[in-house]
Amino acid sequence: MTGPAIAVAGAGLRGAAYARRIAREGRGRIVAVAEADPGRRARFAAEHGVPPERTFPGWREMAAAGRIADGVIIATQDAEHAGPAIAFAGLGCHILLEKPMATSEEDARRVVEAAERAGVMLAVCHVLRYTPYTRALRDLIRAGRIGTPVSVQHLEPVGWWHHAHSYVRGHWRREDESGPMLMTKSCHDIDWLVHVMGEVPARVGSFGRLSHFRPENRPEGAAARCLDCPVEASCPYSAKRLYLSCLGDPRLEVWPLDAVTHDHTEDGVLRALREGPYGRCVYDCDNDVVDHQVVNMEFPSGATGVFTMTAFAAAAPRQTRIFGTLGSVEGDGTRLAVRDFRTGGLEVIETETGAVSHGGTAPHAPRKSPDDPPPDGRHDEADEVLADAFVEAIATGDPSALHSGGRESLASHRVVWAAEHARRSGTVVELTSGEPTAPSIHPQAKGTVRP
Template sequence: MVPVDTTGPAVAVVGAGLRGATYARRVLAAGRGRVVAVAEPDPVRRARFAAEHRIPPERVFPGWRELVAAGDAQGAGRLADGVIIATQDAEHAEPAVRLAGQGYHILLEKPMATTEADAERVVAAVERAGTMLAVCHVLRYTPYTRAIRRLVEDGRIGTPISVQHLEPVGWWHHAHSYVRGNWRREDESGPMLMTKSVHDIDWIVHVMGELPSRVGSFGRLSHLRPENRPAGAADRCLNCAIEPGCAYSAKRLYLSCLGDPGREAWPLGAVTHDLTEEGVLTALREGPYGRCVYACDNDVVDHQVVNMEFPSGATGTFTVTAFTPYAQRQTRIFGSAGCVEGDGVRISLRDFVTGELETVDTGSDHESPDGRHDAADEALADAFVEALATGDPAPLSSNGRQSLDSHRVVWAAERARHAGAVVDITPPDGFAAPPPHSPAKGTGIR
């Protein structure tokens, strides 16, 4: 076990599921900070996390409210320098507001809130407190992103004219998270474009160097719905006659995770703590993850397109779809003097002057089976600890206001989808849009 740093920044964790545990584990492994408190309602996760980080019982809490109360009771106001908030989406805003008020610097899992009003409350609370806020836009922290953004900023493709970006969710991943899982309903977590793809909208803004000025969107729940249920399908996979030939078999998916530590952590860790065949079968027999995908209460889209127009005159399209292999994002950026195409690992650049094709291997890898994003989770955790140690937010790729801007693009796209309209996006105060058809470099977006 890595020795606990007793001098580096102290970090509390609210939500010890996959995301919170991943960031905290990096804080411990990097040896520059220490995890000193945890708030987690699941007793198994709470006990496991506390043991891993050697947190004393008086700093182990069943929820964030108890953590807040402990800080107040001790007169300290806070138990750590910073806090990682990785609760379920609907439980992001309230702890963020309260913990900012106690003086915590915050690393907040995306989305920052499930409503625009709550996101604004979070940013206002942080600004009142004078603390740092970083939303977990982990895609900003990959070597691939840094490389592709540098090519655009350096003018290697001339003026960016248009961008195409695809998020291939994967058929089984979509069924796990957005049909059977915690993000299946808008009224419980939010639209899929927010819960899954605010990552991607933020990435497009980050790479293009400007916020869209207008958006339109189309998408719906097309296939994974009751009227498409195959004849003879049962309500649960374990007693379904057609399960062996079904692409969405829960039995096949989750039993195949056993023996693979990464896949036992995710997706199986969301299904059961009992990592045995009998434990998995019991969870599928009794819990939500054993349901037929055509007999669930899901209502989020299974495919969506967002069309964007930028102040510079550039255009963009973003597609998210369930009906793909589980794969990395794919992007094409077309410029006046060249174009780039990337798959999350390799970037191909075609120079229109020379006609030459240059290939850049960024050393990145596909999103890991246990939910880590190409070591970007680790890079983000490192940046947060560095910011805590120095009091300087420079290591963090975005601040609260910039994250709020990206979230607002998503909410505008959702309004456009529901209304069947094109929605104008008002530039944030102080944002200087680039002149038409100018390169993205120097527009003020970090």
Template sequence: MSTPVRLAVVGAGSRGTNYARLAADVGAVVVAVAEPDPVRRELFAAEFSLSPEAVFVTWEDLVVAPRSADAVVIATQDRGHTAPAVAFAHAGFDILLEKPIAPTEGEATQIVEAVEATGVIMAVGHVMRYSDYTRALKELLRAGAIGKIVSVEHLEPIGWWHFAHSYVRGNWRREETSSSMLMAKSSHDLDWLSYIVGRPVRRVSSFGGLYWFRPENKPAKAANRCVDCPLQKTCAYSATQIYEGFLEDPSYRVWPLGVLTPNPTAETVRNALETGPYGACVYNGQNDVADHQVVNLEFDDGSTAAFTAVAFTQLEFRKTRIFGTEGSIDGDGQNLTILDFATGRTRILDTMPAGGASAADGHGGADGRLVEAFLHAVAARDGSGLSPARESLESHQLVWAAERARERGEVVTL
């Protein structure tokens, strides 16, 4: 970009730091940070060579300070999105907002209305839309490669240790302090399905719940903390096995190890496991969000989609099968296998994602593509290459509809 975009970051955790690094890699300048944790704040300031006057404890201090940034990344916890997003919109900042927009419909609507009223550019962190894989798939569908879409199967394999990290031990373990699992983890997926199919959803049903990570499933000999547990060498969810094993691979430094401690070493990780939530037994009952869920969507033309999110898998790319009137497409996050019914022939398109499926790998390059699209929009003053804020809100409404359907045992009509 000819004139570098100046970027402020609110929330210097793993997502905020990752977005900042990706932005700096493509020419943006990180000029300010707001972060209440002193260690994370100082590490971020040092990495991006920020002067003391550009380092703030709270976002409230940053938004009223003399203007130094064109745009802001908001990567606070889910329930901390609304106030800063509305304030920065009214202050004229373009916004990259980590998903979800907000846990409740009222809060999310408030943010979108503030963005629309002020005319600022906002991108929601639905990174799946921006990957090379998604772009290639969308182009195939636009070109009529399989005729009209009739049905879609889509799987989100969360990964057993990832689920334990984020949704049993981590920040998203309880709905009252964060959001539902479907919102926190899979607002991505319902947004993506809406985008891929390209039609409004008419009806939603959903089933699922917390199946396994419950006190009644705790082994008789298990301790309350993994460092004290006689089963820590054999338990699939052993925190010592999971996190101390990650110390050998630097790609896990920012995530998940950086969530346990700002400066991951053998000593600091061990201390976190001895004293913090990430060393607790997964069967202690500290969590209440679903560990498996299915969502069924009926679109306005009668086509359907079936989505499954499940903890009990490897952490890998989403799996998708799209069934059309003239062919089908099987996708695994990298390869798209296209079958043409008329000829009986198949062809394989390799989209070559950059890295693996986890946050440590930038979601196969999708994080970087989102950041690039956002920075281009800010520099060009043209948000047409981004998912519109109102469209992101509409895909969130699918999540709230699915949760109503699951909780009430009914089909929800939109």
């Protein structure tokens, strides 16, 4: 096999998916892995034929081996993104870095500066930039189809079961272990809005809180674990219902079930729910991230935007409406409906096929069964395009295949930190070019604010 040599730090869902795509396409070679979980590390090494001397228990050990690859995929937990990114940049490795790029603005800047100093490419995994839908929407706006954009509405319906899985019971439930919900889940969306609108907001405000997944909302008689709970059958957040329904579906066994157990049998699932964190009552966990949030934005052009993230919806593709002076466009991640104010006509574009029709109805999110939780929208396809782009950029030495660099990602991350400070302080935060909005993700974060 030829092509750039790629190492993987963090062999979880994302790291494994990127590696699998690279290996399957044959454009690159997976030559090393660093993973703390012994079982996951062994499975990854066996799948890709990684020899023992290139199999490491952590990114530090892999970095100590020197420059053993042309590029590194960093898919460790959020709090361990900056350290490996800086270390591998120093070794001269090109970097594909999972979002968020760091858990503080200071560390994010250090990552960008390390990559620039070393002269290596840095791509943050803002995969929403890589879909045909996004390209079609940007082209449509640039062509003036809706005139000058004046306002935008963007919704991320996380899904009740997805929120319970990842942000109440799962790895991203606590800010001190990962980060705020707006960063760990929705920095994708803020980055996407910056990308689509073509400008970084000048002012942001935000409201949101943890409203529902709290001890005081626990149903009467509920137990600490779903398997012991007399009201489990009527609870929308039943772990037993959710995870047993994944059995037999190969995609759902990869996610979300693999986070719970690698034993894909009924006994294996029940054992994990009895002993592990995913069997806990959602009202009896140690979670503290918000379950709903809005971000209000004002762009330098005068355009305004609002982003809404909510746990309390069916898991569905993101939904967007952009309103311009000559028309409007509505999208659902696959389909765009363009209304022309001059003719009153409606044009519907299927962005994955290129098909165009006139009249008809606007996009709408497909209905989802609560017993059949789907993967996250078009995420899988975009992950694959990004993996291809990363290997191509290394092979050719041309970063144009990557849709954003470190500076662009830092700019959209700064909007998230500003919004979090605005939410906590009850202020509007003004973003000034090149100046920190906040030194950390925590309540003591400071910024340029005005009442």
